[in-house]
Amino acid sequence: MSEKPAIEVKDLKVHFATRAGTSVRAVDGIDLVIPNGSFHGIVGESGCGKTTLARTIVGLQKETAGQVVIGGRDRAEWMKSDRKSFSRKVQFVFQDPLGSMSRRQNIYQTLEEPLLIHGFGSAEKRRNRIQELLDLVALSSTVLDRLPRSLSGGQRQRVSIARALALNPSILVCDEPLSALDVSIRAQIVNLFTSLQKRLGLTIVIVAHDLAVVREVCSDVTVMYLGRVAEEGITRPLFREPAHPYSQALLSAVPSANPLIETTRKRIILPGDPPSPSNPPSGCRFHTRCPVAFEKCGAEVPSLREAPHGGKAACHLATSNKRPIVD
Amino acid sequence: MTSQVEPLYAINDLVIDLYAATVSVRAVDGVSLHVMPGETVAIVGESGSGKTVSTLGPLGLLPEGVTVDVRGTAKAGGKDLVGMASARLSQMRGAYFGVIFQDPISALNPMLKVGPQLAEQARRFCGLSHEAARKEAVSLLARSGIPDPEDRYNRYPHEMSGGMLQRAMIALALAARPKVLIADEPTTALDATVQAQILELIRQIQRDNDIGVILITHDIGAVASVADRVVVLYAGQVAEEGSVLDVLTSPVHPYTRGLLASVPDFRAEDRVEAHEIPGLPPNQIKLEPGCRFAERCEHVEPQCRVERPPLRTIAAPGTPHRVACPVVIRREGIAVQ
Numbered sequence: 001m002s003e004k005p006a007i008e009v010k011d012l013k014v015h016f017a018t019r020a021g022t023s024v025r026a027v028d029g030i031d032l033v034i035p036n037g038s039f040h041g042i043v044g045e046s047g048c049g050k051t052t053l054a055r056t057i058v059g060l061q062k063e064t065a066g067q068v069v070i071g072g073r074d075r076a077e078w079m080k081s082d083r084k085s086f087s088r089k090v091q092f093v094f095q096d097p098l099g100s101m102s103r104r105q106n107i108y109q110t111l112e113e114p115l116l117i118h119g120f121g122s123a124e125k126r127r128n129r130i131q132e133l134l135d136l137v138a139l140s141s142t143v144l145d146r147l148p149r150s151l152s153g154g155q156r157q158r159v160s161i162a163r164a165l166a167l168n169p170s171i172l173v174c175d176e177p178l179s180a181l182d183v184s185i186r187a188q189i190v191n192l193f194t195s196l197q198k199r200l201g202l203t204i205v206i207v208a209h210d211l212a213v214v215r216e217v218c219s220d221v222t223v224m225y226l227g228r229v230a231e232e233g234i235t236r237p238l239f240r241e242p243a244h245p246y247s248q249a250l251l252s253a254v255p256s257a258n259p260l261i262e263t264t265r266k267r268i269i270l271p272g273d274p275p276s277p278s279n280p281p282s283g284c285r286f287h288t289r290c291p292v293a294f295e296k297c298g299a300e301v302p303s304l305r306e307a308p309h310g311g312k313a314a315c316h317l318a319t320s321n322k323r324p325i326v327d
Numbered sequence: 328m329t330s331q332v333e334p335l336y337a338i339n340d341l342v343i344d345l346y347a348a349t350v351s352v353r354a355v356d357g358v359s360l361h362v363m364p365g366e367t368v369a370i371v372g373e374s375g376s377g378k379t380v381s382t383l384g385p386l387g388l389l390p391e392g393v394t395v396d397v398r399g400t401a402k403a404g405g406k407d408l409v410g411m412a413s414a415r416l417s418q419m420r421g422a423y424f425g426v427i428f429q430d431p432i433s434a435l436n437p438m439l440k441v442g443p444q445l446a447e448q449a450r451r452f453c454g455l456s457h458e459a460a461r462k463e464a465v466s467l468l469a470r471s472g473i474p475d476p477e478d479r480y481n482r483y484p485h486e487m488s489g490g491m492l493q494r495a496m497i498a499l500a501l502a503a504r505p506k507v508l509i510a511d512e513p514t515t516a517l518d519a520t521v522q523a524q525i526l527e528l529i530r531q532i533q534r535d536n537d538i539g540v541i542l543i544t545h546d547i548g549a550v551a552s553v554a555d556r557v558v559v560l561y562a563g564q565v566a567e568e569g570s571v572l573d574v575l576t577s578p579v580h581p582y583t584r585g586l587l588a589s590v591p592d593f594r595a596e597d598r599v600e601a602h603e604i605p606g607l608p609p610n611q612i613k614l615e616p617g618c619r620f621a622e623r624c625e626h627v628e629p630q631c632r633v634e635r636p637p638l639r640t641i642a643a644p645g646t647p648h649r650v651a652c653p654v655v656i657r658r659e660g661i662a663v664q
Contacts, residue, residue, distance in 0.1 A: 045520065182374055183547075183586060183589055183590060184585060184586060185607070187603040188605075209518065211519065212591055215591070249520055250519055252523070253520045255549055256548060257548055257550075257551055257587060257592055258592055259571045259572050259575050261551075262552050263551075269520075269527055270520045273490050273521065
């Protein structure tokens with residue numbers, strides 16, 4: 001494996017024009033480095049641009065400005081010159097497995113399609129590969145002649161993961177792969193992801209709004225707010241001592257399943273809704289809802305700086321040994 | 328709680344069969360549950376467990392296009408909703424129950440402004456005049472935490488954010504001053520920080536009004552956060568019920584234990600692998616006798632597959648704690664009342 005990081009995102013901007021002539025700045029200046037073999041979580045609320053970021057990393061969305069570099073190669077350039085070798089390297093798993101599969105293809109056809117497109121061996125070799133894939137995601141071969149519709153949500157998500165793995169990619173980018181699943185099934189898929197990552201040495205990026213899952217599986221995490229990185233770092237220390245006031249509120253919003261903790265703990269209830277990404281506030285984008293904002297926050301965009309947890313936070317009040325405390 | 332107080336809504340031995348073109352599904356299979364004044368009861372279960380159908384089915388709120396067969400009783404305000412004529416049921420539904428749906432945008436009429444929809448409820452079910460109903464609607468919006476309620480009164484649903492709409496939905500549910508508020512997955516469609524706001528609002532409504540709240544959810548955190556009592560449903564049957572403290576901190580039924588273990592405690596320090604319950608919930612089209620959870624259960628015994636496990640009350644101070652698993656009760660020597 002090369003020493004180049006799996007994914008580098010450099011000052012990435014993705015803007016969408018609206019009919020009113022304004023533009024929605026879904027991703028508005030993001031830098032990100034995801035090393036090989038890491039399990040990276042991207043979290044934030046709807047409209048923060050996390051899905052757009054993920055889609056742009058894999059080239060499903062074109063960037064307005066900036067660059068995505070995959071394993072040292074410019075993604076846009078790579079896709080233009082050799083689209084197939086790029087898709088053997090990077091695969092995407094969609095939020096809704098049913099919507100991302102053809103309803104008329106059975107599971108065998110669904111799994112065989114990428115192998116056919118990439119000219120993977122003889123019919124027998126393909127059959128063997130499909131069996132391997134089923135084993136990898138713990139599905140029984142009885143699903144092969146069924147249609148996606150007749151499978152349960154968990155089975156469908158296993159199929160879509162198997163399909164993404166068909167060509168042995170080294171990077172898997174997943175958009176909310178768990179949010180359509182029931183709690184007990186979610187745990188099965190979470191464990192599947194962690195075991196696949198260990199067995200295949202994958203780099204996995206997961207977009208999620210379920211912070212409990214991110215805390216459990218992701219080694220590193222990026223917290224987004226309105227198209228920008230609010231905070232990033234190693235998951236556990238960051239979740240224990242979030243430096244950005246927004247991360248503090250976001251983490252505080254997750255209820256504990258233990259009523260003894262839940263009924264006594266302090267909550268940070270933020271005022272209002274996240275502002276619209278077509279008209280983001282000046283300065284720090286969080287200053288309109290931030291309980292500890294002061295004059296500078298509305299005037300000056302805070303850069304990402306070192307935070308006590310060892311990662312970085314985009315807050316004027318954070319330093320390497322001090323963080324603002326919201327209560 | 329004294330025995331003189333009548334439950335506001337009491338479902339007893341409810342069975343609901345749903346018939347579509349070619350199949351029938353037993354969505355609810357002998358469920359009993361109730362809510363007292365001033366109490367919040369959470370109904371927990373996965374999709375298909377019957378949590379919505381058992382609670383909203385007796386009110387006639389079921390998916391369209393299916394034929395329904397309801398047996399058992401569902402008493403509210405001294406009347407049985409099962410078998411009630413649809414006109415009377417509709418009156419009951421408006422006046423006695425307030426319902427908050429998962430998806431507020433589809434529950435509000437997109438062609439009408441938000442405020443007049445609230446005022447109509449207040450007029451129709453509380454007999455208020457036009458002017459009084461308008462005032463009441465503005466005050467409801469304000470009480471639901473909507474800033475600038477006079478302005479929002481004249482807004483259309485599409486002009487409001489998801490969190491604002493859910494607040495408007497809650498205002499609408501409270502417009503007819505219901506005795507029972509049923510919230511069906513009220514926070515599922517919302518973002519984390521907005522979820523926290525809505526849960527806080529539900530807590531506040533429960534404190535300020537002496538109504539009964541039924542919270543239908545799959546989010547254990549929401550249960551711990553707002554409920555007093557919890558009923559765990561599995562495949563249309565009650566697996567376990569009791570106070571939130573008893574059920575969430577000392578669960579007995581293997582399904583409840585598995586469910587809680589599969590939601591890692593967000594605030595626990597050590598990293599534990601997510602516990603998974605193997606397999607899938609049963610197919611409710613082909614019903615097997617015996618315990619519905621038997622196929623996925625690590626404690627299964629031959630008798631589990633033969634006989635439906637009875638709900639037994641186990642010793643717990645205060646709110647009764649009931650569990651439909653004689654096997655764990657026996658193996659762990661849990662005292663039965």
